[in-house]
Amino acid sequence: MTRMTPSEAFVETMVANDVTTTFGIMGSAFMDAMDIFAPAGIRLVPVVHEQGAAHMADGYARVSGRHGVVIGQNGPGVSNCVTAIAAAFWAHSPVVMITPETGTMGQGLGGFQEANQLPMFQEFVKYQGHIANENRMAEITARCFDRAMSEIGPTQLNIPRDRFYGDIDVEIAKPMVLDRGPGGDDSLNAAADMLAAAKFPVMVSGGGVVMGDAMAEAVALAERLGCPVVNSYLHNDSFPASHPQWCGPLGYQGSKAAMKLIAQADVVLALGTRLGPFGTLPQHDMDYWPKDAKIIQVDADHKMLGLVKKISVGICGDAGAAAVALTHRLADRTLACDATTVERAQLMADEKADWEAELDDWTHETDDFSIDMIKEAVQEKDNWMHPRQVLRELEKAMPARVMVSTDIGNINSVANSYLRFEEPRSFFAAMSWGNCGYALPTIIGAKAAAPDRPAVSYAGDGAWAMSMVETMTAVRHDIPVTAVVFHNRQWGAEKKNQVDFYGHRFVAGELDGEENYAEIARAMGAEGVRVNQLEDVGPALTAAIDAQMNDGKTTVIEVMCTKELGDPFRKDALSTPVRHLEKYADFV
Numbered sequence: 016m017t018r019m020t021p022s023e024a025f026v027e028t029m030v031a032n033d034v035t036t037t038f039g040i041m042g043s044a045f046m047d048a049m050d051i052f053a054p055a056g057i058r059l060v061p062v063v064h065e066q067g068a069a070h071m072a073d074g075y076a077r078v079s080g081r082h083g084v085v086i087g088q089n090g091p092g093v094s095n096c097v098t099a100i101a102a103a104f105w106a107h108s109p110v111v112m113i114t115p116e117t118g119t120m121g122q123g124l125g126g127f128q129e130a131n132q133l134p135m136f137q138e139f140v141k142y143q144g145h146i147a148n149e150n151r152m153a154e155i156t157a158r159c160f161d162r163a164m165s166e167i168g169p170t171q172l173n174i175p176r177d178r179f180y181g182d183i184d185v186e187i188a189k190p191m192v193l194d195r196g197p198g199g200d201d202s203l204n205a206a207a208d209m210l211a212a213a214k215f216p217v218m219v220s221g222g223g224v225v226m227g228d229a230m231a232e233a234v235a236l237a238e239r240l241g242c243p244v245v246n247s248y249l250h251n252d253s254f255p256a257s258h259p260q261w262c263g264p265l266g267y268q269g270s271k272a273a274m275k276l277i278a279q280a281d282v283v284l285a286l287g288t289r290l291g292p293f294g295t296l297p298q299h300d301m302d303y304w305p306k307d308a309k310i311i312q313v314d315a316d317h318k319m320l321g322l323v324k325k326i327s328v329g330i331c332g333d334a335g336a337a338a339v340a341l342t343h344r345l346a347d348r349t350l351a352c353d354a355t356t357v358e359r360a361q362l363m364a365d366e367k368a369d370w371e372a373e374l375d376d377w378t379h380e381t382d383d384f385s386i387d388m389i390k391e392a393v394q395e396k397d398n399w400m401h402p403r404q405v406l407r408e409l410e411k412a413m414p415a416r417v418m419v420s421t422d423i424g425n426i427n428s429v430a431n432s433y434l435r436f437e438e439p440r441s442f443f444a445a446m447s448w449g450n451c452g453y454a455l456p457t458i459i460g461a462k463a464a465a466p467d468r469p470a471v472s473y474a475g476d477g478a479w480a481m482s483m484v485e486t487m488t489a490v491r492h493d494i495p496v497t498a499v500v501f502h503n504r505q506w507g508a509e510k511k512n513q514v515d516f517y518g519h520r521f522v523a524g525e526l527d528g529e530e531n532y533a534e535i536a537r538a539m540g541a542e543g544v545r546v547n548q549l550e551d552v553g554p555a556l557t558a559a560i561d562a563q564m565n566d567g568k569t570t571v572i573e574v575m576c577t578k579e580l581g582d583p584f585r586k587d588a589l590s591t592p593v594r595h596l597e598k599y600a601d602f603v
Contacts, residue, residue, distance in 0.1 A: 016184040021149040022048040024185045025174070026055045028156040032190050034084055036060060036075060036463055037113075038068035042088025044115035044128075044176040060463065060492050063484040065092050067456035069099030069112065071488075074460030076108040078418065078440050078468075080228065082163055083460065086113040089176060090128030097135055098450050100169050104139040105446040107226060109163035111170055112136065118177040132173055141166035149178045153185045161191040167226065167315065195227075195315060197340035198332030206284075206311045206328045207344035213282035213309075214351050215359070216240050219265070220254040221247035221334070223287020223315060225439040229335025233286060234258065236338040239345050241356040242284075243363050245273035248294025249431070252442040253287075256435030262363060263370070265303075266294035268431040268581060271373065272366040274303035281305075285312040285326075287334030289319040291447055296587050313337045374432060378404050384514045385579035392577050398547035399577040402426045402501065405552055406433045409499065412553035414560050417441065417469045418461050422454035424475035425507030429581045440465075452481030455498055459485060462494050469560050470496045476526055477506050483535065489569040490540035496569055497559040500532050503576040511580040516589050520602065536571035547575040 019027070025048050029037075038060045041049060052059050062068040065087045072083030083103075087093050093114045103110040114136070116122075117129040133143055142162035144155040152174075159172040197203060210216055218240070224233045230253065237244045237260050244254045248266030255261060263270025265277065277283065283305065288294075290312065295304050309327040312320050313334055320329035330337050352359070379389060379401040392399045406426070410433040413419075419434055420443040421427040436442055443461060445453040454472040462470040474482070479500045489496050510524040533543030542562060546555050552574065559570035583589070594603050 016186050018182060019185050020047075020179070021152040021181055021183055022051065022179045024153040024183060024187070025156055025179070026051050026057070027187045028153050028160070029057060029084070030055050031157070031187050032082060032160045034082060037084040037086055038062055038071040038075070038460065039086040040065055040068065040088065040092055042092055042115065044089040045086060045113070045174070045179065047179045059086075060488065060494070062456070062488045065095035066099045066452065067482060067485040067488065069096040069110065070102065070453055070456035071460030071463065072110045073099060073103040073106060073108045074420065074443060074457035075464040076103070076110050077106060077443055078461040079464040080226070080440070081109070082160060083108060083110040084113065085110065086115070088128065089115045089117055089132070090130045093132055094130060094135060097139070100136060101139040102445045102448045102450055102453060103169045105448045106443075107167045107222060108169065109167065111159055111163050111172060112140065114171055114173045116173055116175045119175045120177065122175070133171070136171045139169065140171045141168040142170040143173065144171065145173045146175065146178045149181050150183050152178065152183065153187055157188040157190070165191065165193050195333035195336060197336035198313070198330035202328055202330045203337070203340050203344065206330060207341055209282055209309055209311060209328060210240065210284065210341065210345060211348050211350050214355070215279050216242040216282045216284060216352055217277045217280035218242050218244045218284045218286055219247050219277070219288055219290070220244055220250070220286055221288025222250045222253065223313070223334035224253040225250060227287065227333050227335040228439060229287070229333070229338060230254065230439050232335040232338035232342070236342045239342050240350070241352060241359055243273075243276040243359070245270070245277055247288040248291060249444040249446055250288070250442070251431070251434050252436040252439050255437045257437060259360065260363060262367060264431055266296070266431070267298060268428045269298060270370055270432065271299055271301070272370040274298065274301050275366055276363065278303040278305055280308045283308050283310045285310060286338060287313060289314060290323045292323055293447060295324070298582070374407065379577075380579040380581060382580070384519070388578040397575075399575050400547065400549050400552070402429060402503070402576045402579055404549055405501070405574055405576060406430050408549060408552035409556055410434065412556040413471075414469045417471060418443070418458065418465065420444065420454040420458040420461065420472045422472070422474040422478040423449045423451050423508070424478055425511065425581055426475055426501040426503065426576065427454075427473050428508065430473055451478035454478065455482045455496075456485045458496050459489050459494050462496050469564060471556070471560075472496060472498045474498065474500055475507065476500060476502045476504065476530070476532070479532065483532070484539075486536055486539045486541050486569060486571065493567055495563040495567045497556070497563050498569070498571045499556070500571060500573045501576050502532060502573050503578050504528070505578055507578070507580050511583040512589055514580065515583050516591060518602070532571060532573040542568050542570040543573070544570065545573045545575065
């Protein structure tokens with residue numbers, strides 16, 4: 016036991032958990048602890064807005080596999096983080112949200128910046144620690160850090176501001192490290208038997224493969240099976256895109272090759288994925304999920320097994336360890352699918368070639384609305400580019416080991432068809448939370464964790480306006496990134512629903528204005544480039560990455576796009592409107 020202050024116990028526990036970077040805005044509620052961050056080797060990156068801080072902590076955690084830490088002033092500083100912590104929750108990020116609180120003697124009196132801070136986070140964290148007594152500062156702080164790792168998600172550490180002061184006897188605990196196993200023998204044996212009998216197995220490689228750094232194990236199992244491998248929704252970095260068995264992502268704006276191949280499966284191996292509903296919905300007018308296939312699901316969280324899809328075998332285990340165990344069980348067995356390995360390989364190659372050819376030819380959207388928008392652009396002689404052409408050029412110019420974050424929105428969703436990766440911890444999205452303003456701060460956090468890797472964010476102009484101020488964070492604190500802004504002057508994802516279901520009655524969807532985001536970027540100290548010629552897209556990205564990696568410069572690339580719209584964002588959730596009142600009769 017060592018005599019120290021609660022602030023020292025708090026900081027020393029963070030040090031014991033290898034925390035070197037935190038994100039937030041300074042505040043008096045935790046200033047006594049913040050005062051000793053620097054001598055403890057902890058950097059506090061001050062942001063423009065606390066939502067950005069929590070997204071940065073999320074990006075940092077997703078790249079590093081270590082804790083992302085965010086801290087803010089009690090009340091409004093803390094409440095600003097709720098949206099981003101929800102995104103971290105759905106991404107299974109080990110983020111520790113530190114929430115200093117109104118002092119204990121002032122609670123319930125309606126004082127300055129007072130709020131009940133535990134309820135506002137309870138839906139989006141795996142564990143909530145509250146310091147009711149300063150003598151438990153180190154204990155409960157350590158538990159929050161341990162639970163973020165063991166529960167694979169955000170935790171909250173709530174500290175009344177007066178609990179940082181005093182003198183206590185403390186023992187700083189070592190972090191708890193769990194050894195996750197492959198699952199039970201019975202379920203692994205049943206899965207191996209099912210795979211051995213499968214004639215057309217397909218693997219869905221999910222986020223558990225990424226979080227477990229298990230890509231090599233997934234590859235080895237896939238090669239033993241000779242099966243098509245598809246990425247679960249928004250986990251395009253869960254299997255190397257250069258591998259001949261990789262077939263692309265499922266879900267919204269995913270790969271037709273992946274969808275056509277999984278539709279033929281008699282056994283689906285869902286490796287490290289909860290098979291979320293939005294990632295298995297019909298797409299490209301294909302209801303591709305194989306209704307009669309047997310499903311083997313591997314997930315570290317037993318509550319996810321069979322939650323969304325009815326399964327035949329559930330394995331509660333680590334994705335990588337389970338893959339190794341299954342590969343071992345199948346190594347010396349004759350598999351039913353061995354007889355058709357060559358034919359299946361050719362089928363994969365053919366489907367992928369067809370999809371790549373379709374993407375090459377799919378230069379613009381062909382619905383009537385999009386065609387009208389293209390004609391309008393031609394008439395006005397604007398040099399607006401087709402979004403799909405832009406995405407293809409960006410794909411071609413992506414450097415090795417790139418990290419990409421995508422915001423929510425029409426063009427960003429279409430990007431799912433074009434983003435390919437060779438290593439895990441490379442692709443970041445807001446997952447099922449789907450909040451705007453995600454991409455830029457998240458890629459800043461990712462860059463802080465991996466400064467040797469190129470970092471690129473994608474955002475539409477609507478989402479960009481929510482978060483672009485964090486460009487100043489990147490510039491001020493030498494965390495250089497490259498931000499691509501698709502400027503199409505509309506809320507495109509929802510506008511497509513107004514086209515398809517609401518008679519082209521556009522309400523609140525237009526963002527027409529005179530904004531020049533390249534100029535705004537330069538005003539914030541970054542490089543700013545406006546691109547309106549297709550041949551300049553790739554060179555602009557290459558130059559920006561060079562400036563990022565060699566000169567430490569942040570660049571905003573503003574890409575001027577037409578108002579073309581891809582498939583509706585929520586076709587599953589809308590239907591032709593019904594109107595009963597006469598005054599609304601024409602609005603059908």
